């Protein structure tokens with residue numbers, strides 16, 4: 141039996157990202173368990189060789205690794221704090237939580253310290269690459285935490301990611317992810333504005349986009365998101381307005397907390413929070429076509 145077959149991984153949160161991660165881990169040979177609050181998501185996991193669980197407690201009792209893919213830091217802290225007594229009883233065997241949620245560095249550091257005290261590990265390991273990256277094991281992962289926990293988690297991390305970068309100590313992965321998503325949110329706005337200017341000056345947006353993507357104004361947002369989800373009118377990238385608003389809000393809060401003066405980020409944060417015609421459940425790519433007139 142390979143190491144993967146001897147390793148039990150439970151994925152908590154089987155949403156747009158977590159379901160694909162669970163499927164990828166199962167395909168890589170891990171004994172993969174899954175839990176979500178939604179019965180429908182658990183059924184979808186079951187259809188992909190992931191064993192659905194009745195409770196999160198079962199995941200904490202049975203797993204070598206727990207992979208989290210939860211909406212917010214509050215959800216992450218809630219799940220850990222409600223089940224940490226199970227890990228107290230499992231002090232003979234080190235359990236590592238690999239938290240892929242886009243979470244908050246202060247919350248992460250607090251949880252990592254609690255887990256370390258009990259002889260267990262907690263890595264902040266947020267990801268980029270969307271649902272397709274999750275489903276194909278091609279995510280980019282940015283990791284904060286202890287070197288030995290990163291080394292011990294390598295097989296799980298490598299199954300889920302094409303690139304895994306250990307950024308620094310606990311919380312560093314969260315910081316890198318918030319910086320990355322602040323830039324993605326800004327690119328969504330600046331690219332939309334560039335195409336608005338092109339149209340106002342008599343050039344078709346599609347033609348301007350082809351130029352930008354062959355020149356220095358390009359980004360992943362202009363190269364992938366605009367053609368795939370915005371110009372095509374599909375708006376189904378699988379990442380919600382609500383989650384991107386959360387990321388922009390957290391990046392702005394981090395800048396305020398650290399006293400970093402970021403004038404463009406202030407405007408980006410105001411635009412994402414102020415686009416009230418767009419619902420939290422809308423796809424975040426709607427923002428590229430949302431052109432406020434004032």
Ligand code: NAD
Nearest residue numbers: 153154155156157176177209210211241242270378379383
């Ligand atoms: P999602 O809303 O599709 O999925 C979240 C899932 O978590 C839902 O199925 C929900 O039922 C479940 N859940 C919530 N609370 C739970 C709990 N206490 N126990 C078990 N399950 C619970 O969100 P998503 O798009 O998959 O994103 C998950 C995380 O990954 C977020 O932090 C997000 O910011 C981040 N992220 C998303 C993307 C993307 O493209 N969608 C990309 C990178 C990072």
